[in-house]
Amino acid sequence: MDFQLDRPRVALVGPDSLARAGLRAALTSHHVEVASESVHLEDEPDVRVDAIVWDDGPSGGEPPPRVPGAPLLALVADEERARVALASGARGVLLRDGDGRRMAAALAAIDAGLIVVDEPFIEGLVDTPPDDPVTDDWIDPLTARELEVLELMAEGLSNKEIGAQLAISPHTAKFHVNTILGKLDAQTRTEAVVRAARTGLLSL
Structure with missing residues (x-):
């Protein structure tokens, strides 16, 4: 997927319909197409998507969805949920503040092969012990x-x-x-x- 030439297509997953509506509007306003929307993602989306945008909700608790070939951008409320998301294979973690510009930039960075970690989470995650699975793909991420x-x-x-x-x-x-x-x-x-x-x- 070339984010420079095409509108990225994402599957939007989250437990709250109002939050999903806000995220859809924010993503669409920054040239990201929401091709699929659901509460849970137990199976692969029935349409082609370039990434999964997963809203963990205000309190978290659900494991991040996994779709082969589609990187995951996780929107989380705190550092612990960011840690869980990264350990589960997420390529990016952002605060769930609904900032469309930051989400679009993060999706472009993930597409370029980078790991994106929002600033509030950097210090705690960098201090993670070397044997923690969060650090397996750690490559000096851009916030x-x-x-x-x-x-x-x-x-x-x-x-x-x-x-x-x-x-x-x-x-x-x-x-x-x-x-x-x-x-x-x-x-x-x-x-x-x-x-x-x-x-x-x-x-x-």
């Missing part, structure tokens, strides 16, 4: 916030402008930019954007 900063870098915005767009300080924006440079093994912002475009993280 959802870093993906947002990366998109704005591609638009040529300065640290100050990025900060204004995301309601963070220029210092924090600079920190995110430097982290992105390190993760993409780039020396300059331009090189980072080019590398990101080549891996499918950005559409230029």
